[in-house]
Amino acid sequence: MRAIDIIEKKRDGYELTAEEIDFFIQGYTRGDIPDYQAAAWLMAVYLRGMSERETRDLTLAMARSGDILDLSDVAPVVADKHSSGGIGDKVTLVVAPVVAACGVPVGKMTGRGLGFTGGTVDKLESIPGFRTDLSPQEFKAQLARIGIVITGQSENLAPADRKLYALRDVTGTVSSLPLIVSSIMSKKLAGGATAILLDVKVGSGAFMKTVEEASRLAEAMVRLGRELGRRVSALVSDMNQPLGWAVGNALEVQEAINALHEEGPPDLREHCLVVAAEMLALAGRVADSSEGVELAAQAIADGRAWRKFRALVAAQGGDVRFVDEPDRLPCAPITEPIPAPTDGYLQKVDAAQIGMAVVDLGGGREKKGDPIDHSVGVIVHYKVGDRVQKGTPLCTIYASDRVRLEQARDRLLKAHTIGPEPVPPLPLFYKKIPHQ
Numbered sequence: 001m002r003a004i005d006i007i008e009k010k011r012d013g014y015e016l017t018a019e020e021i022d023f024f025i026q027g028y029t030r031g032d033i034p035d036y037q038a039a040a041w042l043m044a045v046y047l048r049g050m051s052e053r054e055t056r057d058l059t060l061a062m063a064r065s066g067d068i069l070d071l072s073d074v075a076p077v078v079a080d081k082h083s084s085g086g087i088g089d090k091v092t093l094v095v096a097p098v099v100a101a102c103g104v105p106v107g108k109m110t111g112r113g114l115g116f117t118g119g120t121v122d123k124l125e126s127i128p129g130f131r132t133d134l135s136p137q138e139f140k141a142q143l144a145r146i147g148i149v150i151t152g153q154s155e156n157l158a159p160a161d162r163k164l165y166a167l168r169d170v171t172g173t174v175s176s177l178p179l180i181v182s183s184i185m186s187k188k189l190a191g192g193a194t195a196i197l198l199d200v201k202v203g204s205g206a207f208m209k210t211v212e213e214a215s216r217l218a219e220a221m222v223r224l225g226r227e228l229g230r231r232v233s234a235l236v237s238d239m240n241q242p243l244g245w246a247v248g249n250a251l252e253v254q255e256a257i258n259a260l261h262e263e264g265p266p267d268l269r270e271h272c273l274v275v276a277a278e279m280l281a282l283a284g285r286v287a288d289s290s291e292g293v294e295l296a297a298q299a300i301a302d303g304r305a306w307r308k309f310r311a312l313v314a315a316q317g318g319d320v321r322f323v324d325e326p327d328r329l330p331c332a333p334i335t336e337p338i339p340a341p342t343d344g345y346l347q348k349v350d351a352a353q354i355g356m357a358v359v360d361l362g363g364g365r366e367k368k369g370d371p372i373d374h375s376v377g378v379i380v381h382y383k384v385g386d387r388v389q390k391g392t393p394l395c396t397i398y399a400s401d402r403v404r405l406e407q408a409r410d411r412l413l414k415a416h417t418i419g420p421e422p423v424p425p426l427p428l429f430y431k432k433i434p435h436q
């Protein structure tokens with residue numbers, strides 16, 4: 001078999017066999033197939049697409065490029081969730097302890113932020129000492145011991161995706177349905193969870209810009225999950241404005257802690273209850289999602305979810321004093337409100353620009369490996385549909401220096417559209433794609 005023949009076959013619109021896909025993926029992962037051939041192949045896939053069968057074989061080949069965790073000796077059902085990425089998305093920090101407190105083990109490998117989106121690993125690293133580099137053995141041992149683990153992706157988890165994703169990023173081949181499906185699902189497969197809830201975001205702060213696009217992606221992943229023997233369901237949720245109020249690593253940890261104490265933004269709480277309920281239903285812990293919402297709300301109300309979060313922090317080396325008293329978390333030296341420039345209604349938000357403002361402040365990275373400042377970020381004070389009063393704070397900026405603050409201020413002002421016409425509030429969810 002030769003890489004060139006596989007590239008030409010896809011270029012000409014033919015279906016690749018499982019063997020050809022596996023040959024290409026394992027060859028590329030080992031370094032036998034160079035980046036320039038992989039780039040040509042990615043573009044051929046981007047332009048020609050893949051059948052469902054090819055997408056499944058690609059996912060399997062990518063999952064098999066590294067270790068596949070078997071968690072069956074830890075628990076019969078292990079839950080996980082995956083967000084396709086957004087602004088202010090601290091849902092994992094709330095939902096994982098809630099679900100674990102309800103008796104369903106949660107084992108999650110997760111990523112760092114890239115571009116305008118935040119990442120759970122970065123958020124957790126705001127807590128001094130918190131380790132996000134657990135080995136697969138540590139992952140399993142902690143899952144068995146306390147029923148919850150959230151760590152970074154281990155080096156050898158779907159390494160094909162690590163290489164391919166970096167190449168897609170610079171070859172204009174990110175937004176391809178089979179490539180996204182296989183990227184996400186190969187990592188989920190390798191992570192070992194058996195009940196997986198996908199939170200597919202849509203809107204100005206998401207990768208998918210229309211509900212139709214997001215639904216197609218979600219449906220393809222749910223179908224693939226079923227074929228691969230995992231219980232997978234998906235929610236298509238709004239990302240046309242930040243989720244909650246806080247955007248930025250330590251600020252988001254603080255907001256998640258508040259949510260675990262029944263405080264904080266109502267949209268975040270409602271979103272988390274729905275996601276947790278879906279996970280509990282998928283795992284067979286409850287009969288349906290309304291029972292799941294009740295159980296999840298109870299776990300928050302009686303403090304079990306909070307205690308689970310605290311146990312997670314302690315187990316992974318985090319200093320619990322910083323979560324017991326979140327005011328001790330990293331805090332930027334400059335705090336400045338941006339007054340609303342006019343009266344009216346908040347009609348629209350460019351959520352990606354809010355994410356970029358946090359990157360401007362140093363809270364995100366433009367390229368992999370850049371250092372970040374956990375203390376900076378933005379608190380938004382209005383939601384779409386709210387009546388805005390001129391001069392009241394539209395957002396509050398947490399910055400480490402004035403130059404960055406000014407840059408972020410411009411972006412934040414441009415990101416908000418205030419007009420005289422009232423608009424309805426945005427929904428939290430558009431669609432649910434149930435487990436099939």
Ligand code: URA
Pocket residue numbers: 084165174179180181183184
């Ligand atoms: N998230 C992933 O992990 N992979 C993609 O291709 C897109 C979003």
